[in-house]
Amino acid sequence: MHERALAAALLGEAERLRIKHGAARVRAVAVDVGAFAGVDAELLRLALEELLQAGPANMAAVELRTLPLEARCEDCRGTFAVSGFCFRCPHCGAISTRIERGEELVLREVTLDMAENIDG
Numbered sequence: 001m002h003e004r005a006l007a008a009a010l011l012g013e014a015e016r017l018r019i020k021h022g023a024a025r026v027r028a029v030a031v032d033v034g035a036f037a038g039v040d041a042e043l044l045r046l047a048l049e050e051l052l053q054a055g056p057a058n059m060a061a062v063e064l065r066t067l068p069l070e071a072r073c074e075d076c077r078g079t080f081a082v083s084g085f086c087f088r089c090p091h092c093g094a095i096s097t098r099i100e101r102g103e104e105l106v107l108r109e110v111t112l113d114m115a116e117n118i119d120g
Contacts, residue, residue: 003040006105007047014060014110023112028061030109034102035069036082063109069102 014026029048033041041064048062069082073089074096080089087097 003043004047028111030063036102071097
């Protein structure tokens with residue numbers, strides 16, 4: 001399951017940010033998953049939650065937002081939501097289109113807890 005490897009990479013970046021900013025812990029992570037990113041959003045969520053329970057970001061909240069697949073027509077320049085993998089422009093009927101959104105996997109936001117860690 002490559003979603004677990006992706007989750008580990010995303011949390012690794014969140015941990016790098018935690019250390020860089022001297023935070024006590026990662027409070028939340030927000031991830032954008034494009035509908036055409038080749039990632040099963042639910043499996044990614046499960047992997048993130050599993051890894052969060054075992055790591056330094058223990059108890060962090062996970063927000064996953066799925067982004068729709070959108071394209072732009074090269075002829076009329078109109079943008080449209082791609083449905084059923086039909087890339088024909090609904091405005092002018094052209095087939096020369098380019099994906100504008102929906103292929104990305106982005107760690108959109110990391111919320112850090114800057115409070116001093118009181119462990120004893």
